[in-house]
Amino acid sequence: MTVSDSSPASTPTTRLRPVSxxxxxxxxxxxxxxxxxxxxxxxxxxxxxxxxxxxxxxxxxxxxxxxxxxxxxxxxxxxxxxVPQLGEHDLDEIFHLRTLLEAPAMADVVRVLDGAPVPRFRRLAEEITAAAREGDLPVFLDKDRQFHLGLLELLGNGRLVVMVAQLRDQARMQGLRKLAERGELTQSGEEHIALVDAIEAGDGERAVELMRGHLAHSRGIWAGRAEPGS
Structure with a gap:
């Protein structure tokens, strides 16, 4: 007797794994x-x-x-x-590599999405901005990580995601709390919203420009200072 494809016996079982x-x-x-x-x-x-x-x-x-x-x-x-010591040169290297990888990738994200709305990323951008405004740094970091790596995951290049994740982990953000207390971290959150606007508008050139500027701003956050013109 042949078991049909719709039979429970042939249906793969997906099991959810609790976080260890x-x-x-x-x-x-x-x-x-x-x-x-x-x-x-x-x-x-x-x-x-x-x-x-x-x-x-x-x-x-x-x-x-x-x-x-x-x-x-x-x-x-x-x-x-x-935790190993990181100097300004180390942070500059991380910033340079992230810029090389993430900024041009935004043009590919725009091409892949082709103007489709991205409600998940708009929600994350709003949550990042709210966390920045409230000074909730753990939430800010968590949502920011989901936002950046999530966009790259849309391209289907696992190695790219892993490389950027490792670079993010190697940076230090001692300046986050100081900037949050001065109300200067909110702009970083709002930059995510502007990026989502550009992606949904299908403007790849603008998305690349915004990501490049956002990473430059983030480099200042690592050092606990606002970037010139921010």
């Missing part, structure tokens, strides 16, 4: 590093971090190894880990 403690620990540690809440060069204890997060040592140790493989931390045998 390892992933939660990794994202919590990533946020602390990017926000500059862990001082570069400071030796951190895996045991102490596990106690702070309320989990066992194992998922934290695994999370640290994940981030070490991405260049975000350095593992110190029998002591823990530390």
């Amino acid at each position: 403690l390892r992933e939660q620990a990794r994202e919590a540690l990533r946020a602390r590093i990017v926000l500059g809440q862990i001082e570069p060069g400071e030796v951190c204890s895996v045991i102490s971090l596990a106690e702070e997060l309320g989990v066992s040592v194992t998922p934290v140790r695994e999370a640290v190894m994940d981030l070490a493989n991405r260049g975000m931390v350095e593992v110190i045998r029998n002591r823990g880990f530390r």
Whole structure:
């Protein structure tokens, strides 16, 4: 007897996987590093971090190894880990590479979408702006990451997404809180809305220009200063 294609026996089962403690620990540690809440060069204890997060040592140790493989931390045998020092030259390199990768990619995004509305990205842009206005930095970073990597995912180039994600992780944004307190972070959020407008209008040249300017502005945020003319 042949089982038809519509039979339950031949239907693949999709199972949802809960977020593991390892992933939660990794994202919590990533946020602390990017926000500059862990001082570069400071030796951190895996045991102490596990106690702070309320989990066992194992998922934290695994999370640290994940981030070490991405260049975000350095593992110190029998002591823990530390965040490597980044100088202005390092941040300039990250900014330059992100500009080379992300700015021209916006023209491809516009071509792929062909003027179609992107409500998901408009919603993210509005959430980024609201978080900036309210000074909610963890939400700001999370939504900003979803926005930028999500746009690149539309191109179907996994390597591009991974490369940009790694570059984002290597930057430090110690200046976020200071700019948020001065009300200067809101402009960064509004730049996302302008980019969505250009994408939906099918204006690839404008989208490239906006992304290039947005990344230049972000470079200032990394250093805790507003860019000239912003």
